[in-house]
Each structure stands twice: as structure tokens, then as C-alpha cells.
Amino acid sequence: MPRPLWTGAISFGLVTIPIKIISATEDRSLGKELREPVQGEEREPGNVVDLMAALNASVEAAKKSRGEHAGNAAVHEMRPSRKPAAKKTSATKTAAAKKDTARKTSAKKRSVS
Numbered sequence: 001m002p003r004p005l006w007t008g009a010i011s012f013g014l015v016t017i018p019i020k021i022i023s024a025t026e027d028r029s030l031g032k033e034l035r036e037p038v039q040g041e042e043r044e045p046g047n048v049v050d051l052m053a054a055l056n057a058s059v060e061a062a063k064k065s066r067g068e069h070a071g072n073a074a075v076h077e078m079r080p081s082r083k084p085a086a087k088k089t090s091a092t093k094t095a096a097a098k099k100d101t102a103r104k105t106s107a108k109k110r111s112v113s
Contacts (some may be wrong), residue, residue: 004020011017 002022004022007019009016009018010088
């Protein structure tokens with residue numbers, strides 16, 4: 001374990017927390033080291049792959065395996081299966097209706113007493 005750069009403690013009332021600050025980096029390489037070619041040895045050229053062509057070929061192979069016909073598909077417009085939901089009344093209308101009902105109820109109580 002690396003040696004801490006600073007050692008101390010933080011206290012909160014009766015609780016003390018020990019603290020050590022250590023370096024967050026290490027001297028090591030990530031990944032695989034590539035060897036340098038020996039003098040006189042040539043590197044092999046890399047392969048270039050057309051990803052879009054590979055994707056299209058994969059899609060066509062999948063369609064053939066499922067028995068789908070290659071080519072343009074017919075597009076049909078779908079109708080909604082349910083009626084649209086009824087619109088709800090706004091909160092202000094509902095609140096106003098409650099106030100009117102409360103006024104009527106209190107007026108009835110006054111007239112009965």
C-alpha cells in the first residue's frame with residue numbers, strides 16, 4: 001500500500017474519524033503492450049470494415065432466415081382501438097361548483113333554524 005501524503009482525524013463531538021490521504025495514481029500501463037517491429041520486419045496492414053454494409057447484410061440474412069420477403073413492405077394506417085377518454089373538468093370549475101354547493105347548504109341551514 002502506498003505511503004499516505006497526510007494523516008489526521010476529523011472530530012464531530014464524541015465521534016472521531018481517522019483520515020489518510022494517499023496518491024490516487026499509480027505508475028502502470030493499461031491494456032496490452034504493443035511490441036515494436038524488428039528492424040526489417042514490416043507490419044501487416046489493418047483490415048477496414050464497412051460497418052453499414054455488414055449491418056445491412058446481417059439484416060438481410062435475418063429476414064431470409066425468418067422467411068420474410070426482401071423488398072419494400074406495405075405500410076397500413078392503424079385505427080385507434082378505443083374511443084378517446086372524456087375531457088376532465090378543470091380544477092377551478094370543480095372548486096367553484098363546491099363553493100356553490102356549500103353556499104346552498106348553509107342557506108338551507110339558516111332558513112331551517
